[in-house]
Amino acid sequence: MSMIGHPVRVGQKLLAVGAAVAMTVLLGACATGNPTPSTAGAGSASSDGPWSFTDDRGTKIDLPKRPTRIVAQSHPAAALYDFGIKPVGVFGPQETSDGKPSPQIGNLDLTGVESVGTAFGEFQLEKLIALKPDLIVTVAYGPMLWYIPDEVRAKVEKVAPIAVIQLMGVAVPDAVKRFGELSAALGADPNSPAIQQAKTGFEAAANALRTAVAAKPGLSVEVVSGTKENFFVADPEFHGDVKFLQQLGVRFVKPAKPEAGFESLSWEEAGRYQADLVMEDARPEGGLDATQLATYPAWQNSPAVKANQVIDWQTETPFTYQRFTKVLTDTTAAVAKADATVVP
Structure with missing residues (x-):
């Protein structure tokens, strides 16, 4: 679960947050x-x-x-x-x-x-x-x-x-x-049959993603979140889930000036970083949802959005073999399907 870094509503307070998904x-x-x-x-x-x-x-x-x-x-x-x-x-x-x-x-x-x-x-x-x-x-x-x-x-x-x-x-x-x-x-x-079975599935899913990424050289991925006031680009080194995907070969866009996990941009600056595939914050209370994002011209003009290459950043997923396997599987499917030439 990747957290902290940009404002998100938790209860009635805006806090710095950032992962983990039912x-x-x-x-x-x-x-x-x-x-x-x-x-x-x-x-x-x-x-x-x-x-x-x-x-x-x-x-x-x-x-x-x-x-x-x-x-x-x-x-x-x-x-x-x-x-x-x-x-x-x-x-x-x-x-x-x-x-x-x-x-x-x-x-x-x-x-x-x-x-x-x-x-x-x-x-x-x-x-x-x-x-x-x-x-x-x-x-x-x-x-x-x-x-x-x-x-x-x-x-x-x-x-x-x-x-x-x-x-x-x-x-x-x-x-x-x-x-x-x-x-x-x-x-x-930790060595019980059930946990070892879950670990085996997790490792198999990780290897499948590694293979899918290797088959798509040049595919760029950006992890983002948006609020009414700002557009946030995640720092892969900060968020444990994104860091792991990066270790498996996913090529993430790295913001130049991240603070506490994100670079905060105005919506006018939202096009500063571009990628073939975008992972967008899927938290139920994580800012703007897909319908709200669609009202922002900067979002509509994103190459990945135009190409319909946007998937959920399942940032609230607990870090367990059982739960994170699905994140790996979903990411593998998105990578395999993605066009790696959306951004020249």
């Missing part, structure tokens, strides 16, 4: 492609004796025993679930405005999971305290703890320690590995 699970065990989750974290790690985990801030968390009651932000909650750990509580987006599951929640079955807040920085502390969590898990984009701003962090840390997984500039496989390491520490088995 999608069909492609590989499966137990009809879902996921190991059977456990709120108790039963698995390979011993539940007896002291427990420790060093997160991506370099912070070592020491507890008298392995945590069994986990509260997590939507993205890591989805990632832990796909590795077999079901949290008892979640904070962050859980539903879209029309009542559908948020893309950020991935495959997580919210049955029996308590919501302790949905908006950025919103914590229902009484609910959080009542859950008696042993550990709180979130992700970070640089120094920014996702959905735990500084003004509430101290209060949250009084309830339970916070484990942080860094996502800024971290390619998808590396992020999945870290989620797997945390899940294993919590008692999951």
Whole structure:
């Protein structure tokens, strides 16, 4: 999930954001492609004796025993679930405005999971305290703890320690590995047949994209998002999903002056960068939708738009084997179909 960098509505606030998508699970065990989750974290790690985990801030968390009651932000909650750990509580987006599951929640079955807040920085502390969590898990984009701003962090840390997984500039496989390491520490088995099956499908999809890209030399791709005021071009090195696609050979347009993941342009400047294929922000609350974008002449005049070569940037997809396989498959199909000569 690639986030932070340009203004997007989260709840009622405009925040800097940027990934991750409600999608069909492609590989499966137990009809879902996921190991059977456990709120108790039963698995390979011993539940007896002291427990420790060093997160991506370099912070070592020491507890008298392995945590069994986990509260997590939507993205890591989805990632832990796909590795077999079901949290008892979640904070962050859980539903879209029309009542559908948020893309950020991935495959997580919210049955029996308590919501302790949905908006950025919103914590229902009484609910959080009542859950008696042993550990709180979130992700970070640089120094920014996702959905735990500084003004509430101290209060949250009084309830339970916070484990942080860094996502800024971290390619998808590396992020999945870290989620797997945390899940294993919590008692999951990353080598279970279901997870290995999902990993195999993920790797096959990655190889298919690599092959498709190699067959389209010269194909250029631009990742964008738009609001009423501005047009944003994404920096491939910042967003873990885009960075991974780039590692597979996709040739992305690189903005000259990105700040926090994007170069911000006025709509009059929106034609500064051009590409054969455009990936446009697909977040339900990620700015302008396709109908709204069509009212902007700069968008209509884009070579990729004229050629009908625009696909979704599925920026809210959790970084898991199960969920990201579809992103790879969709991107492969778009690359295979694309005309690489739209932009001379």
